[in-house]
Amino acid sequence: MTAANLMAVGTLVVGLLMWAAGSFVFFTDVDRYPWYGKLGILSAAFVVQLSAQRRPAVALGAMGLLVALDAYAGPSLPLWIAVSDVMYIGVVRGSDRLRRVVIVLGVIATVAGAVAGVIAGGARAGVLTGLIGVALLLSPIGYGLSVVATRRAADAQKSAAVAQAQAERSAALADERRRLSRELHDTVAGHVSAIAILSEAARDADEPGPVVESIRGNSLAALRELRAMIDLLAADGDDITTVRWSSLDPLIAAADAVGSTVTVNGDTAGMPRRLEAVVTRIVGEALANATKHAPGHPVAVELSGTGDTVHLTVRNGWTGAEPSTTGQGLANMQIRAESVGGHLDARPVGQEWVVNAELPR
Structure with missing residues (x-):
């Protein structure tokens, strides 16, 4: 049984007790109701109260x-108690238009009752009638x-929470897409770029064997990193770091194959795995x-x-060409540095073209 039905039953019981x-x-001295009239008005009010939830x-109107x-x-007092309940239901369950009608009717009925009380019984009766109107x-x-x-406040709060959750989900998806874009760029682009350059060098080389071997090494390295990335994406978490300092070997070999001698001073020994991955990705992009x-x-x-603090510097000869504004390499290096609280x-x-990065351990 709903609360509205309980209220209707309660009003009926109260009416019977008053009877x-x-x-x-x-006004007990003016009771013109026959017994069947009282029973009829109580029964009718009870039915109207039960229907108010569905059709306020x-x-x-029936009330x-x-x-x-x-x-x-x-x-009769029981009827006006039922009127009070139906007006409440009309405000809570009805449309905005019905709500305005109920408010207007309530004010008019209260004022009219107070005026009628003054006319019929003086100021005291008017005040009492007005107070009854206020109460009922x-x-x-x-x-x-x-x-x-x-x-309405709860609905607005719920809507705001849903909108915020959707915005956070969209932001999370966008961040994940950007992360995947960086991973694909750093995993594939450097090796594929090296393969393209090495293929051209192999075509013109007198002894293409070393160049072809470097092409093979970059191809295998790209394949290994792609597999590692797929395994990482398939895992439950993203705490696994797959890239290591040794991942740079194919890129160093590719640079050597086209005449860019690479010298490396320092290593990542003792670094946290995440920091090692960031350093490796930055150096790999710079080499590519x-x-x-x-x-x-x-x-x-x-x-x-x-x-x-870890200090990283990569220097190479500069041809004077402006860096590309459409590529993602420089932006990715900066993002990776910032991901560990550093800057680049x-x-x-x-x-020379110089890449400088300072990264906290």
Whole structure:
């Protein structure tokens, strides 16, 4: 049984008790109700209350008809208690238009009752009638408006929470797409670029054997990193770091094959795995760029640490060409440095292109 049905049953019980106690009407000395009239008005009010949840407008109209019929023999107190409940339901369950109608009717009925009380019995009767109107009509209306406001606030909060969850989900998906883009770029682009450059060099080389071997090494390295990336994506978490400092060997061999001698000072021994991965990705991108944009120029990689900071510098000859604005390499290097709380700068210095990064351990 719903709360509305319980209220209807309660009103019926109260009406029967008032009937038994001789307090069925407001003015006990003017009780024109026959017994079947009282039973009829109680039964009708009970049915209207039960239907108010489903059809509040119809229930309000039916209750108005009962009030008009009750005006001659009553007014009966149980009926007006039922009116109070139906008006509350009309405010809570009805449309905005019905809600406005209920408010207007409640105010008019309260004021009219107070004026009629003054005319019939003086100021005291007017005040008492007005207070009865406030208790039976305006109070349930006010309570109903409070319930509506609370419900709307809860709906707005729920909608805001849903919108925020959708925005967070969209942001998470966008971040994941960008992360996958960086991983694919750093995993494949460097090796594929080296393979393309080496293929051209092998075509013109007198002894293509070493160049072909470097092509094979970059192909296998790209395949290994792709498999490692697929395994990482298939795992439950993303804490597994697959790239190691030794992953640079094919890129170093590719640079050497096109005449870009690579010298490396320092290593990642003792570094956390995540930091090692970031350093390796930055150096790998720098080597791929040097091989692609400045083949034949030496490349120097310097890795050192002071206290809690790792210093990374990659230098190669600069041909004077401006860096591409459509590629993702430089942006990816900066993002990787920032991912561990560091920063990176890449720009020409004299006749060299220099990549500097400072990364916290």
